[in-house]
Amino acid sequence: MTKTITIANSKGGVGKTTTAVFLATLLSQYGTVLLKDADQQGSATEWLEDLEELPFDYEIANIRSLSKSKNYDYVIIDTPPQNSDIIVTAIDVADFVIIPASPSALEISRVLHTVEETKNKKDYKVLLVQVDTRTNSYHAVMQLLENEGVNQFKVSIPKREGIKKSYKTIPDKIVLKEYENVVNEMLGGL
Numbered sequence: 151m152t153k154t155i156t157i158a159n160s161k162g163g164v165g166k167t168t169t170a171v172f173l174a175t176l177l178s179q180y181g182t183v184l185l186k187d188a189d190q191q192g193s194a195t196e197w198l199e200d201l202e203e204l205p206f207d208y209e210i211a212n213i214r215s216l217s218k219s220k221n222y223d224y225v226i227i228d229t230p231p232q233n234s235d236i237i238v239t240a241i242d243v244a245d246f247v248i249i250p251a252s253p254s255a256l257e258i259s260r261v262l263h264t265v266e267e268t269k270n271k272k273d274y275k276v277l278l279v280q281v282d283t284r285t286n287s288y289h290a291v292m293q294l295l296e297n298e299g300v301n302q303f304k305v306s307i308p309k310r311e312g313i314k315k316s317y318k319t320i321p322d323k324i325v326l327k328e329y330e331n332v333v334n335e336m337l338g339g340l
């Protein structure tokens with residue numbers, strides 16, 4: 151059975167595409183992986199198109215192709231920013247939804263909105279990314295999400311130059327380290 155994992159958050163620039171590519175790379179150790187790029191901007195496609203020996207497949211997807219099942223162990227869907235039918239569809243077809251969010255108070259209302267769209271339909275977890283654990287806003291956001299009863303990954307992803315620089319590469323073992331914990335936590339529940 152294919153497990154479909156959708157990466158969604160209506161805000162742009164949080165780390166959705168990065169999360170999608172990193173998870174696709176890691177999950178390829180566990181089975182066959184297809185990354186569906188449902189963002190019309192095509193940033194995942196741009197990341198991947200010139201790479202050789204990619205350990206997974208990718209394709210550009212639209213609403214119609216999102217609902218078509220494919221013969222892969224894992225399908226990962228990267229979604230566009232803004233609220234749109236494509237995000238709703240991507241959530242509808244998912245077995246699990248990851249909502250990446252960076253820990254700023256300004257962003258959290260957007261996150262809570264995506265959580266509301268998701269929580270009655272699907273298993274989900276918020277993943278805090280681009281995190282600096284020394285800041286007050288990180289701890290404030292963690293606390294706020296907890297108070298709101300939002301599901302969160304135990305692990306978070308630090309803000310790292312190495313992650314940023316992995317654009318247009320296949321991320322290597324060192325830079326994948328924290329996302330490995332995300333995969334472990336996720337596979338436990340899938």
Ligand SMILES: Nc1ncnc2c1ncn2[C@@H]1O[C@H](COP(=O)(O)OP(=O)(O)O)[C@@H](O)[C@H]1O
Binds near residue numbers: 193307311317
């Ligand atoms: N953990 C991180 N540390 C540092 N930079 C990051 C991290 N995650 C993402 N970025 C950078 O943030 C920017 C936006 O990330 P991206 O994955 O394209 O977000 P989205 O798909 O949500 O628009 C990119 O320049 C990316 O390299």
Ligand SMILES: [Mg+2]
Binds near residue numbers: 163166167189193229
């Ligand atoms: Mg993106």
